[in-house]
Amino acid sequence: MKITQISVFLENRKGRLYGVCSLLGKNRINIRALTIAETQDFGILRMVVDKPEETLKILKKSGFVVHLTDIVAVEVEDKPGGLAGILKILFDNNLNVEYVYGFLEKFSDNALLVMRFEEPDRAIEILKKKKIRVVGKEEITDL
Amino acid sequence: MEAYYWNKELETIDQASLEDLQLKLLRDTVQAALKTPFYRNRLKKAGINSGDDIRSLQDLQRIPFTTKDDLREGYPTGLLAVDLAEVVRIHTSSGTTGTPTVIYHTKEDLDNWTELVCRCIVATGATREDVFQNTMSYGLFTGGLGLHYGAERLGMTVIPVGSGNTRRQIQLMKDFKTTVIHATPSYMLHIYSKLNEFKIPLNELFLKKAYLGAEPYSENTRRKIEEFFHIDVYNSYGLSEMNGPGVSFECIHKCGMHTWEDSYLLEIIDPKTTRTLSEEHEGEIVLTNLRRRATPLLRYRTRDLAFIHKGKCKCKRTHRRLSRITGRTDDMLIINGVNVYPSQIEEVIMRIPQVGTNYQICLEKDGTLDKIIVKVEIYSKLFTGDIRQLDTLKAKINEELRAAIIISPIVELHEPGSLPVSEGKAKRVVDSRTKL
Numbered sequence: 358m359k360i361t362q363i364s365v366f367l368e369n370r371k372g373r374l375y376g377v378c379s380l381l382g383k384n385r386i387n388i389r390a391l392t393i394a395e396t397q398d399f400g401i402l403r404m405v406v407d408k409p410e411e412t413l414k415i416l417k418k419s420g421f422v423v424h425l426t427d428i429v430a431v432e433v434e435d436k437p438g439g440l441a442g443i444l445k446i447l448f449d450n451n452l453n454v455e456y457v458y459g460f461l462e463k464f465s466d467n468a469l470l471v472m473r474f475e476e477p478d479r480a481i482e483i484l485k486k487k488k489i490r491v492v493g494k495e496e497i498t499d500l
Numbered sequence: 501m502e503a504y505y506w507n508k509e510l511e512t513i514d515q516a517s518l519e520d521l522q523l524k525l526l527r528d529t530v531q532a533a534l535k536t537p538f539y540r541n542r543l544k545k546a547g548i549n550s551g552d553d554i555r556s557l558q559d560l561q562r563i564p565f566t567t568k569d570d571l572r573e574g575y576p577t578g579l580l581a582v583d584l585a586e587v588v589r590i591h592t593s594s595g596t597t598g599t600p601t602v603i604y605h606t607k608e609d610l611d612n613w614t615e616l617v618c619r620c621i622v623a624t625g626a627t628r629e630d631v632f633q634n635t636m637s638y639g640l641f642t643g644g645l646g647l648h649y650g651a652e653r654l655g656m657t658v659i660p661v662g663s664g665n666t667r668r669q670i671q672l673m674k675d676f677k678t679t680v681i682h683a684t685p686s687y688m689l690h691i692y693s694k695l696n697e698f699k700i701p702l703n704e705l706f707l708k709k710a711y712l713g714a715e716p717y718s719e720n721t722r723r724k725i726e727e728f729f730h731i732d733v734y735n736s737y738g739l740s741e742m743n744g745p746g747v748s749f750e751c752i753h754k755c756g757m758h759t760w761e762d763s764y765l766l767e768i769i770d771p772k773t774t775r776t777l778s779e780e781h782e783g784e785i786v787l788t789n790l791r792r793r794a795t796p797l798l799r800y801r802t803r804d805l806a807f808i809h810k811g812k813c814k815c816k817r818t819h820r821r822l823s824r825i826t827g828r829t830d831d832m833l834i835i836n837g838v839n840v841y842p843s844q845i846e847e848v849i850m851r852i853p854q855v856g857t858n859y860q861i862c863l864e865k866d867g868t869l870d871k872i873i874v875k876v877e878i879y880s881k882l883f884t885g886d887i888r889q890l891d892t893l894k895a896k897i898n899e900e901l902r903a904a905i906i907i908s909p910i911v912e913l914h915e916p917g918s919l920p921v922s923e924g925k926a927k928r929v930v931d932s933r934t935k936l
Contacts (some may be wrong), residue, residue, distance in 0.1 A: 364885025366878060367913045394887050398912045403889055420917050422878060424885040 358481045358491045361409040362471065365402040366422035367393075377402060380419055386412050389497055390430075392470050393498035403458070405430070405471060407498050414437040427477045430460070430497060432467040432490040439468070443489060450483050452476070464496070503752065503815040506622040506654075507615070510762050511800065511817045518818065519557060521762055521848050525790035526560065527551035533796045535581045560765060565774065565786065565799045571601035580604050582794050591642050591741045593778045594844060594905065603740055604794035610649070612744040612791045615695040616760050618648020620749035623815070624709055624734045625837065626680050626730070628655030631706075633678040635687060635933050636837070637663045638713070641906075642744025643714055647682050648748065656680070663687075670705075677706040680737075684837035685717040685725065689868035702729065711736045713745060714837035716825045717936035730896045735824055736801055741800055742787050749824045756821025763791045766820060767799070771829040782807040784829050786821070833929065835870045842904045842929055844924045845874060848900045854893050856881045858860065860919045863931040871932060872909040873902060877916045 367373040381388065391404040397404070406412045409425065417425045433439045440457075447454060450475060460469040469492060474480040481491050505511045513521070531551030533539035546562050547553070552817060554560075571579065580587075582604070589605045605613070626632075632651040636643035643660055644662055651658045659672055670679065683691070695702060709730055713723070713736030722733045737757050738745035747764060748757035759766045765788035768777045777783040785802045789795075805828065809821040833840045842861055849859050856877040864871045876897065878890070890913060897911045920927070 362885075364883075366880075366883055366890075366913075368912075368918060370918070373915075390910075396887060396891065397891065401890075403884060403885065417880075420915070422880040422915055424883050424884045426885045446746060 358429070358493050359477050360405060360430050360471075360492070360494055360497055362413055362426045362428040363404055363406060363409055363416070364424045364426055364474070365404075365416060367400045367402055369398045369400065377416065377421065380415060381406065381412065384411070384415050389462070390458060390460040391471075392456075392471075394456070403456075403471075404461070404495060413424045418484070426473065429474060429477050429480055429484070430492040431470050431472055431484060432465065432492060433470050435463070435466060435468045440470070443498070446487050446489070447480070448485065452480050452483065465467065471487075503817075504622050504625060504627075505817075506619040511619060511623075511758075511819065513762065515818065518761060522765060522790060523557055523760070524556070526557065526765065526788070527554050529599075529788065529790055529796045529798065530563070532793050533798055536574075536579050536796075538570065538578045539581075539796075539798065541592075546727040549744065557765075560767075560788070560799070563788075563798050565801050566797050568601065568741075568803070569570075569800050571797075572599040575599055576602055579795050579797070581796055582606055587794055591744070592640050593642075594839070594841075601741070601911050602795075603743070603821045605743075605792070606794045609743075609792045609794050612763065613746055614649040614653050616743075616746040616763055617647055617762065618654050620711075620736070620746055621650055621654055621656070621680075622646075623749060623751040623817070624680075624711070624732070625752045626654075626656065626709060629681045630656045630708075631659065631676055632680045632682070632685055633659040633661060633669070633673060633676075635661055635663055635669055635681060635683045641838075642738070642740045643682075646738065646744035646746055647711070659665070666691060667698055668699050670694065670700050671860070673707065674700055674704050679706055679708045679857050681707060682707070682711045684714045685712045685721055686715065686836060686870065688712060688720075688725050688729075688733075688866050689936070691697045692725070693867055701885055704915065705729075707731050709734065711745075711749075713737060715936070716827065721936040737804075737822060737825065739802055739804070741794065741797060742789065747787065751813065751815040751817060753814050755813060756823055758813070758815075758817050758819040759822050761819045764788065764844075765790060766801075766808070766822070768806070769801075771801075771803075771805075777807075779808045779810045779820075782823075782826060803832065805829060825827060831929070833861075833931070835863065835872050835907055838905070838907050839909070840872075844904050845901060845909075846928075848904050848926075849874075849876055849897070852876075852893075852897060852900070854879055855897070855913075857921050858914055858916075859928060859931045861927070863933050865933050868936075873912055874906065874909045875912045875914050875919055877919055880916055 387407045389405045394401045455473040587604045592602045638644035710733045734750040737748040748759040768783040769787040771784040793933045806823045860875040862873040894911045902908045
């Protein structure tokens with residue numbers, strides 16, 4: 358149930374994000390979710406795409422510094438307190454969320470979030486037990 | 501203006517007596533140097549087995565040059581000429597790579613150094629009535645302690661602040677009515693730029709003189725600093741290998757730095773051919789200690805470029821005057837008065853596995869002070885997508901560089917292949933500082 362996230366190291370220079378995105382566009386790769394963590398002199402682009410293995414290959418070939426990370430895609434009720442409910446489950450089970458960001462599209466009435474855990478397998482197990490929907494790889498590809 | 505002397509006899513010594521004295525002291529120095537493994541070997545090869553083999557000052561030419569690399573190779577005791585029990589102080593400085601260099605001082609050595617500093621201070625017209633604020637670093641760096649002891653011996657009121665903390669510097673200048681300050685030219689400009697911010701108007705200060713050294717700057721900047729503060733600025737030259745400050749200093753006439761030739765033999769050579777150059781010709785300064793017994797250095801190549809002024813000075817001191825330092829023969833960088841070699845930075849970067857071997861050193865001005873930015877490329881195999889990992893890496897590089905070069909650089913991480921690949925060392929350094 359884990360999903361592959363691609364992290365790209367971006368130095369603080371004009372056109373670097375464009376460089377990544379245009380490369381993906383040319384290769385007909387679709388970005389499903391994306392966020393940028395920034396510091397003073399560099400950023401890390403994190404994204405979920407429809408074809409992660411291919412993306413990794415293409416970016417590496419073009420000299421980008423890339424890393425694959427396991428993340429968990431969680432459905433969250435699109436209403437006040439939706440995310441809080443899930444975070445409470447995680448908190449009660451002593452699970453730390455390293456970062457969260459949202460998918461660009463929805464594929465149901467619920468919002469879809471990317472969550473990064475130190476122990477993704479345990480997180481999935483706990484979320485499932487609480488009847489929280491964790492979205493799998495295939496569903497992401499078909500979004 | 502009347503000239504004052506600390507040691508009139510020696511400062512105004514006639515040429516013939518000076519040469520007699522120099523010859524005697526050179527013989528003693530060679531004799532002392534022969535006690536070190538380094539010089540024993542080197543001087544014997546040149547046919548010099550005792551001080552008596554030096555028959556005239558011309559024989560100086562038979563003595564081979566000593567370089568910074570020699571000092572590194574001799575570290576820590578290869579150039580120590582006395583029993584360690586005789587040593588009362590050690591000053592080390594960073595070498596061109598990780599190996600430092602060391603200079604030992606006996607009590608007499610420090611005493612002689614202090615005497616020279618007293619001469620320098622008195623030559624600028626300062627007296628025991630003056631309040632002396634020392635903004636140079638204390639510790640292993642010789643700039644702080646060197647001037648300190650001279651000022652104390654002269655009887656000035658000494659404020660040993662050391663470097664940094666500009667707010668406190670200005671407050672002390674005001675509260676204790678500092679009249680003489682010792683600083684780098686860029687720090688002097690920095691102090692000026694901060695007066696407004698700290699709301700201390702210039703007329704609440706009592707400054708009369710500044711002794712500036714440790715980094716090259718122009719005559720125009722001297723005038724500028726003099727006009728800003730309404731003070732007289734005097735140039736100072738020294739290097740830790742020759743004790744530190746007190747080698748050459750300007751007198752009230754500000755027309756070149758009198759080099760104390762009864763304590764140092766001064767030569768200017770063509771750095772390529774090593775041929776001795778005459779007055780007014782710019783070349784590398786080569787100095788020989790005449791009075792230091794713990795670490796006597798013979799014909800030390802300073803790598804600083806300057807020339808000797810022609811003619812006599814109105815102050816009647818007979819010691820020749822050195823021009824301001826115009827540059828270096830090597831790639832040494834002077835960053836806020838601290839000497840840094842690009843190779844020291846390279847060595848640190850090379851031992852950190854998470855970064856590649858390509859790097860760039862950028863020097864910029866932050867106000868009037870220098871800023872050093874070290875750009876490195878991250879090694880793609882070790883990238884985990886984690887920001888904390890990269891922040892930790894930056895902090896680690898910063899810490900290791902600071903340990904190696906004393907100053908704290910700004911570390912920037914870059915993508916592999918993004919920094920220009922360079923064949924020579926020089927291209928790795930981008931110095932966009934405007935010259936002072």
